Structures are given as C-alpha cells and as structure tokens.
Amino acid sequence: AQSVTQLDSQVPVFEEAPVELRCNYSSSVSVYLFWYVQYPNQGLQLLLKYLSGSTLVKGINGFEAEFNKSQTSFHLRKPSVHISDTAEYFCAVILYGGYQKVTFGTGTKLQVIP
Amino acid sequence: DVKVTQSSRYLVKRTGEKVFLECVQDMDHENMFWYRQDPGLGLRLIYFSYDVKMKEKGDIPEGYSVSREKKERFSLILESASTNQTSMYLCASHSRTINTIYFGEGSWLTVV
Numbered sequence: 001a002q003s004v005t006q007l008d009s010q011v012p013v014f015e016e017a018p019v020e021l022r023c024n025y026s027s028s029v030s031v032y033l034f035w036y037v038q039y040p041n042q043g044l045q046l047l048l049k050y051l052s053g054s055t056l057v058k059g060i061n062g063f064e065a066e067f068n069k070s071q072t073s074f075h076l077r078k079p080s081v082h083i084s085d086t087a088e089y090f091c092a093v094i095l096y097g098g099y100q101k102v103t104f105g106t107g108t109k110l111q112v113i114p
Numbered sequence: 115d116v117k118v119t120q121s122s123r124y125l126v127k128r129t130g131e132k133v134f135l136e137c138v139q140d141m142d143h144e145n146m147f148w149y150r151q152d153p154g155l156g157l158r159l160i161y162f163s164y165d166v167k168m169k170e171k172g173d174i175p176e177g178y179s180v181s182r183e184k185k186e187r188f189s190l191i192l193e194s195a196s197t198n199q200t201s202m203y204l205c206a207s208h209s210r211t212i213n214t215i216y217f218g219e220g221s222w223l224t225v226v
Binding site: 006009032034036041042043044045046049051090092094101102103104105106107 | 118147149154155156157159162170172204206208213214215216217218219220
C-alpha cells in the first residue's frame with residue numbers, strides 16, 4: 001500500500017521569499033504524483049502533476065515540483081510567494097494500474113506574512 | 115471544464131438520522147471517491163468506486179456506505195449519523211485517461 005508524508009503541518013514565510021513544501025511517498029511500484037491547493041471553504045484545485053518524463057514539473061501560479069525517485073520525494077517550490085498563496089497544500093499519489101486508489105498527505109498550511 | 119457537483123454545501127442533522135450526500139460528475143470518469151477532511155488529519159478516503167455498481171473500502175469505511183447506480187453519480191450514506199461524523203466531506207472523480215482528480219466544493223455536515 002502507498003502512503004504520503006508531509007512533515008510540515010504549517011510553514012510561515014514572508015512575502016516575496018522563496019518556499020519549499022516537502023512531500024515524501026512510499027510505494028513498491030511506480031506512482032503518479034500530484035500537488036493540490038485548497039483555499040478557505042473551497043474544494044481542492046490541481047496545482048501540478050507528474051506522470052512521466054521530465055522530473056521538473058511546472059504548474060499554475062508560478063509553482064513547480066521536482067520528482068526524485070531515489071529519495072521518493074516530490075517537493076513543491078515557489079521562488080517568490082505572494083499573500084494570495086496563503087492556503088493549504090496537499091500532496092497525493094496514485095499507483096500505476098490497478099484501481100488507482102488516491103492517497104493524500106495530511107496537508108501543509110502555507111501562511112504568507114506581509 | 116469538468117464539473118463535480120455536491121448537492122448540499124451545509125447540512126445539520128440529528129444523531130441517528132440517515133444522511134445522503136450526493137455527488138455528480140459530468141465528464142464520464144470511471145473512478146469516483148468520497149473523502150472526509152478533518153483538521154490535522156488531511157483527506158481520508160472513505161470509499162471509492164471504479165465502475166458502476168463497483169465499490170472498494172477506503173481507509174475509514176466504518177459507519178458509511180456508498181451507492182453507484184449510474185456512472186455519473188456516487189452517493190455517500192450515513193445509515194445512523196453520529197456526532198463523530200461531523201466533518202467536511204469531499205467528493206472527487208478521476209479519469210484514468212488524463213490522470214487528473216477533480217473535486218467538488220465540499221459538504222459541511224454537522225451532527226448534533
């Protein structure tokens with residue numbers, strides 16, 4: 001069975017500073033990886049996804065993530081955050097094949113400080 | 115644009131009541147999911163369905179059941195609601211072809 005770990009429950013960062021939100025997964029087979037963002041009182045919106053190919057994936061709102069197979073990580077980065085990036089971010093994994101059950105991490109709350 | 119619609123945004127129910135949460139998607143996706151979201155616990159999978167009339171238990175199925183009679187509709191049922199089922203419930207659908215998960219806006223359920 002797969003699992004996803006987001007070690008940081010909250011990350012405070014000053015506006016215009018860079019940020020990295022960490023995600024590690026465990027799986028015995030290949031996976032697809034996703035980052036989602038949730039603004040207050042809303043559902044989840046896709047930021048970016050890694051399916052195959054280039055390990056550096058660019059998403060919406062200036063975010064990017066790098067898939068590192070040897071470290072089983074998929075960390076999310078942004079070089080300069082804005083107040084509007086304040087939200088909760090979720091990492092998710094789907095196994096190749098099978099019934100494609102989706103497993104999410106516990107989320108990281110990004111608080112951008114003016 | 116893919117649309118996942120959850121029928122109720124806010125519900126208040128009494129302990130012991132039967133509760134139905136409905137979810138409809140308009141993109142012919144094979145897979146559909148029900149999660150509950152609680153502070154500090156992230157999204158926990160209750161049930162998922164990979165085809166009509168097919169269902170699989172997720173990580174926390176106790177106290178819940180589901181129904182998928184049509185491909186576009188996936189219902190979550192609380193047979194006898196309890197206060198510990200007060201939560202935000204999120205429905206999602208997933209296409210194996212394009213491999214993206216789409217979420218509804220969520221249903222806030224309060225059981226009193």
